[in-house]
Amino acid sequence: MTAEPATQNASPGLWRIADEQPDRIAVVDPERGDFTYGELVAAANRYAHGLRALGLETGDAIVLLQPNGVDLLAGYFAAMQSGLYVVVVNWHLVGSEIAYLISDSGAKAFLAHERFAESAVAAADEAGLPASARFAVGDIPGFRPVSELGHGQPDTAPEERTAGSPMLYTSGTTGKPKGVRRPLTGEDPHEAPMAGRWFFGIFGLEPFDDHVHLCGSPMYHTAVLNFVSISIHLGHTAVLMDKWEPEEMLRLIEERRVTHSHVVPTQFVRLLALPEEVRLRYDVSSLRNVIHGAAPCPREVKQQMLDWWGPVVTEYYAATEGGGTAISGEEWLRKPGSVGRPWPGSTVKILDDDANELPAGEVGTVYMRMGSSSFEYHKDKQKTEKSKVGDMFTLGDVGYLDEDGYLYLCDRKSDMIISGGVNIYPAEIEGELVMHPKVADVAVFGVPNDDWGEEIKAVVQPADGVSAGDALTEELLEHARGRLAKFKLPRSVDYVDELPRDPNGKLYKRRLRDPYWQDRESAI
Incomplete structure (x- = not known):
């Protein structure tokens, strides 16, 4: 079952749609199937009453530790109307890491799933949460x-309602995660959030219009949750996957007539790795906009996806803190990369x-600003100030603007390799190596070199059935020699069974890089 066509007078907004079209499908749960707007709102309303009964007041916080499903969304929308x-x-975190988030946010309720029971108990105990919470x-x-x-509790909306907000924690790969706590807007939660309508408008996604959204990544990621929640507010059925698999994604696109999705480049790579007969087996003609971000996409991967799916692939670069860029498939063909x-x-x-400020074509640190929006890292003024210059902030990315104002990213500043005084960007090297058919995944970074300061190391996850060893190394380096300048060639290649990525494709490069530097430090 897919979304019902919108009536001419339909109004966007979760609660409005539930009032006007209660039987419209809001969510397809990966285990429990279709849930209507009426059912989702009833659950969110009961949760909201229950949280108020616990004593939670405006400005308090709750923590959700749950897989993709209607229960997570009921808790989320309960908070957003309260x-x-x-x-x-992130349910990959261990108990102590989750306890930090509970304590740092000041959460007064913790809603967890039995799948993560061990870490949930450890976190709640360490954070000192009472049994009642x-x-x-x-x-x-x-x-x-x-x-x-x-x-x-009643299924009806609470009498006292005001818009809540996600409290977002940005990258925890260096030190403690940084919480971004924006002031509450005081908006009426019954209205579809204007910011969401504006954001989807960037990608040409309008309310209703027979849209169906496919969510294949965990909703603990900011962008993933945003795409699902905004879709629901705008009358788009949200089809949730519990675990992303490339062929299953294609099957759901065909079965549910999916129109838009949010993906990451590693998912493109895995889709392209499917045998051609599998790729051609499924009808993906319903797709109107497949949006990707979160990590650099190798040019050849992007080109192959455009060749397969047509110019429906849109890329964006954005930050939890605010601001961003976007480029359509048609534009990218004119401005590749x-x-x-x-x-x-x-x-x-x-x-x-x-x-x-640097002129067009010169590489430097990318800074952004979104209107007059402001933010601060929760309980960390120093981190807030360190990321800013005036009213602009940076994620630490390096890039340049061309003469037409298009942004090109080179890499993370922290990942840049400086070898013999030359700046080398690992993302470019990774983009070439990952296209070799015997490579499933790759990470490139700098390791110590007595003469040059750093040298280039590649760590490769071989494709299924491929044996690691000297022969593969020589084959990969020969492949790179025809595509990269000599100074960009890896000096050595190591192999692992699997690179440390989270389900949204983010690579924890420090886990790979740090041991090489620790060995150097211990030898000094």
Whole structure:
């Protein structure tokens, strides 16, 4: 079953749609199937009443530790109509890391899934959460069934309602994660968020219009959750995957007539690795906009996806903190390798190390600003100030603007290799090596070299059935010699069974790089 066609007078907004079209399909849960707008709102309303009954007030926080599913969304939308901050936790974290998020956010309720029982119990205990604040989907020792949170509560919306907000934690690969806590807007949650409508407008996604969104990545990622929640607000059915598999994605696109999705480049690579007969087996003609970000996409991968799916592939570059760029498939064919121009209201500048603005074509640090929007890292003024120059901030990425204002990214500044005084960007090397048919995944970084300071190391995950060894190394280096300048060639290649990525494709490069530097430090 897919989304019902919109009526001419239909109004966007989760609660409005539930009032006007309660039987319209809002969510397709990966295990439990179709849920209507009426059913989703009833669950969110019961949760909201239950949270108020626990004593939570506007400005308080809750933490969700749950897989993709309707239960996560019910908790999320309960917070979003109750003036609460909601932290959606990466379920790969261990108990102590989750405890930090509970404590740092000041959460007064914790809704976890039995799939993550061990880490949930450890986190709640370490954070000192009382038993009355612990709720479980399924069975978790010491947790109350989540059904008790809304037990006996009405399905109708609470009398006191004001818009809540996600409390987002940015990259935890260096030090403690940084919480971004924006001031609450005071908006009426019954209205579809204007920011969401504006954001989808960048990609040409309008309310209703027979849209179906496919979510294949975990919703603890900011962008993934945004795409799902905005889709639902705009009357787009959200089809959720529990675990992303390339052929299953193609099957769901055909079965549910999916129109848009949010993906990452590693998913493109895995889709392209499918045998041609598998790729051609499924009808993907319903797709209108497949949007990708979160990591650099090798040019050849992007080109092959455009050849297969047509110019429906859109790229964006953005930050939790605000601001970004976007580029359509048609534009990218004219400006290959670019991540686009600033979207409306956003400003992008390239600054040198002295905060001077650089002209077109010169490489420097990318700084952004979104209108007059401001943010701060929760309880960390120093981190806030370190990321800013004036009213602009940086994610630490390096790039340049061309003469038409299109942004090109080179790499993360922290990942840049300096060998013999020359700046080398690993992303370019990774983009060439990953296209070799015997490479499933690759990471490139700098390791110590007594003469040059750093030398280039490649760590490769061989494709299934491929044996690692000297013969493969020589084959890969020969492949690279025809595509890269000599100074960009890896000096050595190591092999691992699997690179440390999270399900959204983010590579934890420090886990690979640090041992090489630790060995150097221990030898000094």
